[in-house]
Amino acid sequence: MNQPILSKEAIALMLRMRFLIKNEFGELLSFQTQEAAAKFCEYGFRSSQPALRELAQLLSSLISAPVSEAPRPRESSILELLASDLIEQPVRLVFTRIPAFVIDKPRRRCLLNFSFEELLEELRPLGTVDPGLTRLEPISLGELAELEKKAISASLPGLMWLCGLQFSQGQLLPKPRSFPAFGLSRWPDFGTLPHAAQHLKMATFLMRKTASLDGLTAGTGATKNEAVAFLNACFLCGWLKRVEGVAPPAPAAPKSGLRGVIGRIRVRLGMSG
Amino acid sequence: MSNMTEVKIIFTGTMGAGKTTAINAISEIKTISTEAVATDETAQRKETTTVGMDYGEVTVDEGLVLRLYGTPGQRRFRHMWEILAKGALGFVILVDNARPAPLEDLSIYLDNFKNHIAASAAVIGVTRTDVSAQPDIDAYYQYLAEREEMHPVMTVDVRRREDVLMLLDSLLLSREFE
Amino acid sequence: MNISDGASPVEKLKAAQEKQQVEKALQRLLDMCAGATGALVATADGFVVARVFKQDIAEKSLAAITSSVMSLAEALVNETGQGPCQNLIVEGQEGHVVSLRINHTRVLTAMATRNTRLGMLLSAAKVCAEQLASTLGEK
Numbered sequence: 001m002n003q004p005i006l007s008k009e010a011i012a013l014m015l016r017m018r019f020l021i022k023n024e025f026g027e028l029l030s031f032q033t034q035e036a037a038a039k040f041c042e043y044g045f046r047s048s049q050p051a052l053r054e055l056a057q058l059l060s061s062l063i064s065a066p067v068s069e070a071p072r073p074r075e076s077s078i079l080e081l082l083a084s085d086l087i088e089q090p091v092r093l094v095f096t097r098i099p100a101f102v103i104d105k106p107r108r109r110c111l112l113n114f115s116f117e118e119l120l121e122e123l124r125p126l127g128t129v130d131p132g133l134t135r136l137e138p139i140s141l142g143e144l145a146e147l148e149k150k151a152i153s154a155s156l157p158g159l160m161w162l163c164g165l166q167f168s169q170g171q172l173l174p175k176p177r178s179f180p181a182f183g184l185s186r187w188p189d190f191g192t193l194p195h196a197a198q199h200l201k202m203a204t205f206l207m208r209k210t211a212s213l214d215g216l217t218a219g220t221g222a223t224k225n226e227a228v229a230f231l232n233a234c235f236l237c238g239w240l241k242r243v244e245g246v247a248p249p250a251p252a253a254p255k256s257g258l259r260g261v262i263g264r265i266r267v268r269l270g271m272s273g
Numbered sequence: 274m275s276n277m278t279e280v281k282i283i284f285t286g287t288m289g290a291g292k293t294t295a296i297n298a299i300s301e302i303k304t305i306s307t308e309a310v311a312t313d314e315t316a317q318r319k320e321t322t323t324v325g326m327d328y329g330e331v332t333v334d335e336g337l338v339l340r341l342y343g344t345p346g347q348r349r350f351r352h353m354w355e356i357l358a359k360g361a362l363g364f365v366i367l368v369d370n371a372r373p374a375p376l377e378d379l380s381i382y383l384d385n386f387k388n389h390i391a392a393s394a395a396v397i398g399v400t401r402t403d404v405s406a407q408p409d410i411d412a413y414y415q416y417l418a419e420r421e422e423m424h425p426v427m428t429v430d431v432r433r434r435e436d437v438l439m440l441l442d443s444l445l446l447s448r449e450f451e
Numbered sequence: 452m453n454i455s456d457g458a459s460p461v462e463k464l465k466a467a468q469e470k471q472q473v474e475k476a477l478q479r480l481l482d483m484c485a486g487a488t489g490a491l492v493a494t495a496d497g498f499v500v501a502r503v504f505k506q507d508i509a510e511k512s513l514a515a516i517t518s519s520v521m522s523l524a525e526a527l528v529n530e531t532g533q534g535p536c537q538n539l540i541v542e543g544q545e546g547h548v549v550s551l552r553i554n555h556t557r558v559l560t561a562m563a564t565r566n567t568r569l570g571m572l573l574s575a576a577k578v579c580a581e582q583l584a585s586t587l588g589e590k
């Protein structure tokens with residue numbers, strides 16, 4: 001009973017945090033005491049939600065009890081994880097910058113506590129900054145069955161495609177980096193995957209010819225970063241083929257009658273490139 | 274008019290898949306259509322069916338016009354298929370995914386236009402996936418692989434102009450990189 | 452009206468009745484125009500309703516082609532501002548073919564030898580189409 005009484009501000013902060021914490025840790029916390037406030041800070045610092053970590057920082061500066069900030073866990077890149085065999089079994093992924101979710105590769109889906117659109121909303125502001133994977137938790141079949149009942153299911157190739165396009169940072173993933181040249185086994189379904197005209201062009205190029213990275217940029221006019229992102233995205237989705245023997249970069253295509261006509265139509269219809 | 278280049282694109286495929294709708298979505302002129310009241314099972318879904326052809330145009334620049342021809346979907350109008358197919362730059366094949374056997378439906382058009390497609394290009398637009406999601410796009414690629422053919426397959430809603438343009442674009446690119 | 456196998460018993464009965472009526476009218480057409488070799492009524496979407504022919508013909512494809520060319524002829528007169536289309540006349544080396552619309556959903560095609568006067572064939576076909584329009588109604 002001799003605990004110091006919390007300020008209104010601290011309580012207001014905790015109220016906001018409680019909402020977020022509940023989502024993540026599934027615990028209902030009381031918010032009357034200094035002790036509870038310390039607990040809030042502890043949860044907040046551990047959280048994968050940036051907003052929550054920020055609130056925890058504020059709260060800890062408001063209350064007298066010293067709360068040590070948890071050391072930042074080591075992060076790894078989402079692309080390398082998606083390309084690795086660590087996701088052959090269902091796993092929960094916990095990130096620094098976006099909410100946690102589950103990947104169920106055998107069934108080609110992700111399981112989310114929120115809609116896929118909300119995940120996109122979280123990803124967009126990151127730009128090319130990696131979401132920062134900090135933890136990987138295997139999911140038992142029982143837990144998976146539980147999740148199925150309440151979670152929202154989204155397409156895993158859809159997520160992989162997006163991550164490949166957004167987080168490649170100009171670097172080919174290690175595996176495709178070792179391919180002498182590239183081909184594609186099918187067109188990505190541009191009717192459902194977000195894309196730019198450039199992607200349709202690169203896909204068609206690699207369906208009709210094989211090429212190295214340089215050959216691809218020379219043949220399509222795509223920049224190296226665009227080409228790398230596209231190749232990584234196709235690789236993650238399982239559509240990139242290893243081609244032996246480096247194909248020489250395609251010589252600048254002569255403007256045959258047909259090509260000229262096609263170029264004019266594509267410009268007219270707003271299909272840039 | 275003499276130095277006017279004309280490029281012909283054919284929209285074909287399953288009855289009711291959306292050939293007429295697709296041409297209407299992108300044509301800049303009032304389309305010419307030859308719809309007749311449907312008296313067969315088509316009537317359960319829509320009132321009319323194409324019995325002659327659809328025709329629309331997109332003017333690219335003063336020297337170039339894109340001509341869009343839609344065939345009737347139903348097999349009894351095969352006579353129109355051959356007439357319309359001649360000299361096409363490529364074929365947009367639309368498949369209604371909500372029918373009982375969409376892959377068999379597809380084979381009708383791949384078989385019929387085989388020689389024309391071999392000399393030009395084709396793209397497959399899968400429509401009405403909002404009504405039926407199966408077969409999925411993987412199944413289409415699997416089926417094409419069994420036939421030893423390779424064409425782009427894309428989920429589309431041909432009521433949307435950008436989806437129809439995407440089909441056209443992949444057709445044009447296929448020709449560009451052949 | 453459904454002429455395919457999936458039709459209900461009521462529809463089948465109606466189709467059979469219509470077929471009888473149309474066959475009678477087509478027979479009268481052939482009687483009226485001595486050189487006529489055959490006539491057929493198709494649905495506007497290309498199915499056979501009834502036919503009377505002196506020789507064997509591929510009736511199914513004739514019905515489908517009738518609906519195609521009729522629709523194209525109508526598009527032609529509309530595009531050129533000459534519509535609505537009243538009839539379609541094709542003169543071949545071996546004979547003539549005329550097609551006209553009976554109502555919204557039925558089309559008539561009749562043919563005759565090349566010695567037959569085109570006017571004879573056309574007027575017999577018109578009479579037949581008018582008669583059928585009144586028996587079948589404006590569907």
Ligand SMILES: Nc1nc2c(ncn2[C@@H]2O[C@H](COP(=O)(O)OP(=O)(O)OP(=O)(O)O)[C@@H](O)[C@H]2O)c(=O)[nH]1
Pocket residue numbers: 286287288289290291292293294295315319321322323324344345346347400401402403404429430431432
């Ligand atoms: N639900 C749904 N309806 C669609 C889609 N695409 C087209 N449609 C509808 O499907 C119908 C297609 O009709 P048409 O355009 O006449 O089809 P068609 O291929 O020309 O048919 P035929 O000429 O009879 O062979 C229209 O009513 C469209 O609105 C889609 O993706 N989903």
Ligand SMILES: [Mg+2]
Pocket residue numbers: 292293294322323327343344345346
């Ligand atoms: Mg149509």
